[in-house]
Amino acid sequence: MKWRNKTKKNAGLRGMVIRIHGTSCYVCDEECLTDKKYQHHSQYLTLDHVVPRVQGGSDHLENLRPAHARCNRYLNRVMQAKGASQ
Numbered sequence: 001m002k003w004r005n006k007t008k009k010n011a012g013l014r015g016m017v018i019r020i021h022g023t024s025c026y027v028c029d030e031e032c033l034t035d036k037k038y039q040h041h042s043q044y045l046t047l048d049h050v051v052p053r054v055q056g057g058s059d060h061l062e063n064l065r066p067a068h069a070r071c072n073r074y075l076n077r078v079m080q081a082k083g084a085s086q
């Protein structure tokens with residue numbers, strides 16, 4: 001099953017980001033929730049792109065940081081606003 005491989009790969013990348021950067025949000029420096037049961041929570045740990053994908057950022061480990069779902073969304077909005085004003 002294809003989706004299985006994808007899930008596994010994402011879990012691996014996520015695990016590596018956590019191992020390198022810990023579970024503190026890189027935006028607000030507070031602890032993130034890592035348990036999958038919180039995956040719809042605003043403080044769930046998501047992988048955020050340091051350089052946004054739309055600006056050519058990669059999906060590689062060096063471009064990813066742990067961030068709350070809410071902070072990730074907030075940053076995306078800021079980035080979009082910046083992009084729109086340029």
Ligand SMILES: [Zn+2]
Pocket residue numbers: 025026027028029030067068071
């Ligand atoms: Zn945060």
